[in-house]
Amino acid sequence: MEKRRLGTTNLYASPIGLGCRTIHKIGSKKAIEIIREAIKTGINLIDTANIYGGGKSEEIVGEAIHDIREKVILATKGGIVKDASGLPTQDLSPKSVRKAVEESLKRLKTDYIDLYQIHYPDPTTPPKETVNTLMEYVDSGIIRHVGLSNISYEELKEWASLINIPSVQIPYNFLQHKTYDKILQFCQSRKISIIAYTPLLMGLLTEKVKRRFPRNDERSIIPPRIIKECERIVGQLKPIAEKCGKTVPQLILNWLINRPGIGCILVGMSKIEHVKENVEAMEWRMPSEIRREIDDIAKGIKTSLDNEFFIQTIKKVFSNYAGRKVVILEMGMKIIVPSTVEAGDRIKISWNGEYLGKY
Ligand SMILES: NC(=O)c1ccc[n+]([C@@H]2O[C@H](COP(=O)([O-])OP(=O)(O)OC[C@H]3O[C@@H](n4cnc5c(N)ncnc54)[C@H](OP(=O)(O)O)[C@@H]3O)[C@@H](O)[C@H]2O)c1
DSSP, X not given: OOOEEOTTSSOEEOSEEEEOSSGGGGOHHHHHHHHHHHHHXXXXXXXXXXXXXXXXXXXXXXXXXXXXXXXXXXXXXXXXXXXXXXXXXXXXXXXXXXXXXXXXXXXXTOSOEEEEEESSOXXXXXXXXXXXXXXXXXXXXXXXXXXXXXXXXXXXXXXXXXXXXXEEEEEOBTTBOGGGHHXXXXXXXXXXXXXXXXXXXXXXXXXXXXSOOOTTSGGGGSOHHHHHHHHHHXXXXXXXXXXXXXXXXXXXXXXXXXXXXXXEEEEEOOSHHHHHHHHHHHTOOXXXXXXXXXXXXXXXXXXXXGGOEEEEEEEEEEEOTTSOEEEEETTSOEEEEOTTOOTTOEEEEETTSOEEEEO
């Protein structure tokens, strides 16, 4: 498989990476088989995070790669912790970052991490403090590079002025990408690779899209009109895929990996067949007329997750280190809001965590 340079580093990643956010759910034995098969077939970027499965994902990845460590670009993330009531929140203070890195190293059974990514920015810690802490690890060779994820354009500019960033993770699929134009442009101008996540919208952009999901399935929070839209898109893609002798996921993944600015896509795979099918998708040269047909389908999508929002009640309000107003949401996460927002207000939050207004 071709390899693509991550930023300006000496890391060359396969255009498709194995996303391990949910890999613990299929059991360690099967998960390890999938990870090893992925590496055997040419995938070299493995992405996980300290919070995936409460650390289980990192443990499985560590077990799967400990004897083939040099073949892997190991990417993990940190910066999310549980607050006093057990809810996830951001903490990028030096103490918390050190704890997260040390724990990840142990679970991953390694003495170095190729790409340590900030999972979500923390509006209560000055980025410089986090960068200084991470640089201690970079200087000692424990972290090779620091990447970002779920960052706003303003925050990205600040981070990029402090440290050489090779990559930024953003969600990118047919129904989620419209709000990232500025980030994409900035990354292209600075040679920062975009690592696109949830390319198949958690499996919804495949032929097995279901109308309803049980409550314990994370996809049950996706609004029904989005699921209906996925069904419609898959219906449009299916005849094109058949014409090309490909599957719908293959068509989508190949199309995405050739979008401007995209360096790598992270795909979750729960079956060995997914690995084979998705790797095969990278080795196909899509004819330009097929690309245009898919471009037209993408342009025709009106319902988008980018237009959806969550309603959240504000639990706590305070000023951050730069005098900006920060709130803690009932879901635990912290975000920056305008000065008119007060504790107890109900507000709208975009799917990528931005304040959209009072509700
Ligand atoms: N930075 C962040 O905050 C963030 C957030 C989310 C995700 N990510 C990263 O992105 C990765 C991918 O995201 P994701 O796993 O949530 O979503 P995804 O890659 O869009 O979807 C994964 C699901 O698609 C289905 N699938 C994959 N290949 C298939 C194929 N060839 N045919 C049919 N179905 C196929 C599988 O569903 P079934 O298992 O149901 O068969 C799989 O679990 C994560 O693992 C993680 O590394 C990062």
